[in-house]
Amino acid sequence: MNNHYNESKGLHLNYSLITDIIEKNSKVLDLGCGEGTLLKMLCDKKNCSGVGIEIDQQNAIKSIEKGLSIIQGDLLEWLKNFSDDEYDYVILNQTLQSTEKPDIVIKEMLRTGKKAVVSFPNFGYWRVRFYLFFKGKMPKSNILPFEWFDTPNIHLLTVNDFFEFCQKRNIKILDSIYMKRAKAFKNFFTRTMTNLFTEEAIFVISK
Numbered sequence: 001m002n003n004h005y006n007e008s009k010g011l012h013l014n015y016s017l018i019t020d021i022i023e024k025n026s027k028v029l030d031l032g033c034g035e036g037t038l039l040k041m042l043c044d045k046k047n048c049s050g051v052g053i054e055i056d057q058q059n060a061i062k063s064i065e066k067g068l069s070i071i072q073g074d075l076l077e078w079l080k081n082f083s084d085d086e087y088d089y090v091i092l093n094q095t096l097q098s099t100e101k102p103d104i105v106i107k108e109m110l111r112t113g114k115k116a117v118v119s120f121p122n123f124g125y126w127r128v129r130f131y132l133f134f135k136g137k138m139p140k141s142n143i144l145p146f147e148w149f150d151t152p153n154i155h156l157l158t159v160n161d162f163f164e165f166c167q168k169r170n171i172k173i174l175d176s177i178y179m180k181r182a183k184a185f186k187n188f189f190t191r192t193m194t195n196l197f198t199e200e201a202i203f204v205i206s207k
């Protein structure tokens with residue numbers, strides 16, 4: 001599945017932050033790996049052994065051209081074929097909001113991987129709220145660049161939504177990083193402030 005995130009400073013920071021999270025020599029599964037840029041970084045910089053799943057044929061081809069091991073197909077269907085704890089990390093980068101069944105995807109990620117890394121654009125970001133309030137239209141930004149009729153994002157969520165989701169399912173949040181204007185923060189003083197000022201969030205979770 002294409003992660004649909006513009007090549008920008010924010011994207012490069014996103015890749016760098018996730019690469020820093022992953023331990024050296026880890027076995028990694030990258031869901032919705034796009035053109036394979038992140039997976040390639042992990043293999044080159046962290047000596048990871050990795051597999052990517054990508055539904056878009058052209059993106060899958062570009063990933064394979066990078067020398068990566070890629071499965072073309074629906075990530076949820078393929079996740080069912082992997083064993084429990086088969087991977088050290090399962091990554092879902094900028095793709096959660098475009099999955100049809102995000103709750104089941106996360107459940108399968110936590111079954112398949114010892115840890116999972118999930119990132120998503122925060123719909124609670126203050127600029128998104130102001131856009132909707134003042135213009136009365138679905139917001140557009142660098143990480144939400146689509147029109148309402150052609151967007152792949154079908155399950156938009158906020159940082160608070162994700163915390164609540166994990167709490168209700170007894171999912172452990174091991175770490176979290178928040179991004180704003182291509183800069184990374186650990187938090188914004190309070191949960192409310194974090195939800196308001198985070199443009200994109202990265203979570204490390206486990207069972």
